[in-house]
Amino acid sequence: MSASLAPECNDVKERYDNCFLKWYSESDPHEYLRGSATTDDCEKLFKQYEQCLTKVLKDKGIDKMLNEAREDNKDNDAEHMHPVSCFPIFLDHPDLS
Amino acid sequence: MVKFYASTDNYPYPFPAVTLAYFLRYPNPYSTHVVSTDTISRHYDPETQKLTTIRLHLKRSKLPSAVLRLVPRSILGASASGDTQSFILEKSIVDIKNGRMDTESQNLEWRGVLSVVERQSFIRPMSAAQEDAKIFQGMEGAARRHGFLSFGPDAKVEDTCESTDVHSSVTLHSHIGEKWKKKRNAEDSTDDDEQPQKMGFFKSWSTASLQRSIEMIGLKRARRSQPNAKEGMKVVLERMREGGLVAVLEGMRRDREAILGGHPHAFSNRRPPNDDDE
Numbered sequence: 001m002s003a004s005l006a007p008e009c010n011d012v013k014e015r016y017d018n019c020f021l022k023w024y025s026e027s028d029p030h031e032y033l034r035g036s037a038t039t040d041d042c043e044k045l046f047k048q049y050e051q052c053l054t055k056v057l058k059d060k061g062i063d064k065m066l067n068e069a070r071e072d073n074k075d076n077d078a079e080h081m082h083p084v085s086c087f088p089i090f091l092d093h094p095d096l097s
Numbered sequence: 098m099v100k101f102y103a104s105t106d107n108y109p110y111p112f113p114a115v116t117l118a119y120f121l122r123y124p125n126p127y128s129t130h131v132v133s134t135d136t137i138s139r140h141y142d143p144e145t146q147k148l149t150t151i152r153l154h155l156k157r158s159k160l161p162s163a164v165l166r167l168v169p170r171s172i173l174g175a176s177a178s179g180d181t182q183s184f185i186l187e188k189s190i191v192d193i194k195n196g197r198m199d200t201e202s203q204n205l206e207w208r209g210v211l212s213v214v215e216r217q218s219f220i221r222p223m224s225a226a227q228e229d230a231k232i233f234q235g236m237e238g239a240a241r242r243h244g245f246l247s248f249g250p251d252a253k254v255e256d257t258c259e260s261t262d263v264h265s266s267v268t269l270h271s272h273i274g275e276k277w278k279k280k281r282n283a284e285d286s287t288d289d290d291e292q293p294q295k296m297g298f299f300k301s302w303s304t305a306s307l308q309r310s311i312e313m314i315g316l317k318r319a320r321r322s323q324p325n326a327k328e329g330m331k332v333v334l335e336r337m338r339e340g341g342l343v344a345v346l347e348g349m350r351r352d353r354e355a356i357l358g359g360h361p362h363a364f365s366n367r368r369p370p371n372d373d374d375e
Contacts, residue, residue: 001349002123002134013135020139024148027343033240036354047137062184065205066137066153066360072208088309 006056016045037096100269100312102319106327110334112260115192117197118333119219120336121345123154124352127329130157132182146194154185154202163314168210168273177186183207196221211315213271220262267319271311274304 004013019042057063108115123131132155140149152221160179184205191198198219229270 001346001353005131005133005135005153009135016136020136021117021121022344025113026122046136049136053137062153062205064185066186068148069203069205069208073188073203080200091181 004053006053009056012045012049012052012060014044016049019045100267100316101266102316102323103264103266104323106263108219108261108263108334110261110332110338112196112198112219113328114337115219115261115263116193116336117342118330118337118345119189120150120198121349122330122333124176124349124356125329125332126352126355127325127332129356130353131155132157144172148191148193149188150187150191152187152189153205154187155182156185157182164311167268167310178208179332209272209275211311211318212272213315214268214270215319216266217270219265220264222260222262264321267323268315269312269315269319271308271315273308273311 001014001017023042027052054063057066110118122128123134132261134155135153136150138149138151141147142149158181160181162179165179185202186205187200187202189200198217200217200219202215232353332348333345336348340347
């Protein structure tokens, strides 16, 4: 697994990552990738991971950078993260030509 | 002035495998410069079945000497040899229902000097309607389609004829010399310090030509790093095909050890010097 920015969060990150991978890819019931998942089962572990990481992001001043980037991006997201039908790149999609 | 790079590609792997490989692409033998990856938020919407993930990567890079000639190291926080670290913010949305994943990565620091936004869309080539129609062609095909991906200890990605289209683009935009964040600076009376301003060392350049030069450097770098990013994904997908999730995790463990131990994998020698990957 990839390392955390904060070595002290590595353990809890690994527990969360493993949980997520299991949820995301599990063969049976294979829920998420089959499109039948009802919930992300790993929220509890994520909360622990987040708690560890938030402190580090704050201490290093990264949280401020993140907030600025998110502010800047609000408009971009509306423009670029939109559904299939109006995505210009699809103009050269074989199904539509 | 904005520079733009775009490419279209195809991975010979099913869409779900590609989305998983995207989440698991670091570390890989082509990404020895990626120091860490953290998930900072993740949201699953059961109604739309969309999974939104925001991650923060820390990457080591070497600033191109051309940049160091334009902007002094002290301003960029780089070492004497041009070594520096940068945070990359990555947002991804997996839309499993419609068979597409959209991703967007951007640098967090020095966005005034050069903002680099990389976007990728991974798309399952067949429409849902076509797939439904195909089911009538026989249950065998349907079973293969739905059972192609499983990750138990012995599971492997089975060979099917499925593939995933990839559209990539990189947008580079330099605001150097501009007062591009007026609003924020107005709130902050001590503004000008962090503002990437036109200062003595490049006064002789016109703002536009300086921006163009910096964007060109970024563009060259993006062009050079794209193949490495793709090779990295391929390594992860190949491991998945060979030995499922177990093989991917084992490979990651080895790559991470190699990075920590300062013995980068043989693959990394193929990286061009001064390269920076996506």
